[in-house]
Amino acid sequence: MQSWRSEGPLMSAQNSTINRDSQAYWNKRAATFTRNATSDYERWLMDLLALEAGEEILDMGCATGTLAVPLARAGHRVHGCDFAEAMLAILDERAAAESLPITSHLLAWEDDWENAGLGENSVDVAFASRSLMSGDVPACVRKLDAAARSRAAVVVPDSLLPSRDPRLLTYLGRSARHPRVVRDVTRALAALGRIPVFATTRTFRPMRFSSFDEARADLRRLAGPEPFTAREQRLFDAYAAQHVIREDAATASGQAGEHWVLDYPLPVTWVFIGWRTDGSEWA
16 A cells, blocks of 8 residues: 655645635544445446456545445555545555555645646546536546546536535525536537446435534535525524434444434435547447
8 A cells, every 4th residue: 555645735726715625524524434435336336337357546536445445455456536634544544454555645636646646548447436526627527538548437416416405405595506517527528529428326425423513514514605694594503403313322333422413314316427538439
């Protein structure tokens, strides 16, 4: 297991505030992220990727190794990239414990991938699983396409972003904008002359926290970054008190200690978009 860390800034100036906020959030969530991984989703994605034995993989937005670890166990050399140091620290621990062929990279979409050794034709397959939500989508697609010698793929939302709760937004009287990532990826691939394939699945956002205050803070994030009015604050306080509940130890998936959860599911529809980087058909 190896680790790579950038010497330069992780983010461009225009995205620095957004990404710093996201980094702080995901660094804080790292400790509970691995246990919240959904094995059904992992199997769905790996079946679609249809990897060949020994292929070298770039996993952009790898978190604690939800996909990187099983891929390395299957014999693939994996480059796990993420902008959250706490996520990569756990990935490094998991890789070291099993002597897995994983190299971790503290890397954001906006960084210089060439400098990280992940430039043109550096891996066989490059993918981003649920880590491309907004920003300069065409530029991100081009980076994945350039890095992969054979195939590339993304899994992006086709419902409200997982960072928003439509039920809460409706309660507060706020509007929810449908993401355009699928459209943007498709247009970027057309500009590159690539032939995409599509598949769809649905997951439920994990909402398990170690305290009421932590759960309430995450629920606030799902209402969007705009400041609350006095009315919205009163509504939110009442909503959190009603829907953030203490989880019975018997239903906490065998986990010790106290847990707080949202009392309703948060579904997200995801679209797999895969393509061959030489412009040929996927199959």
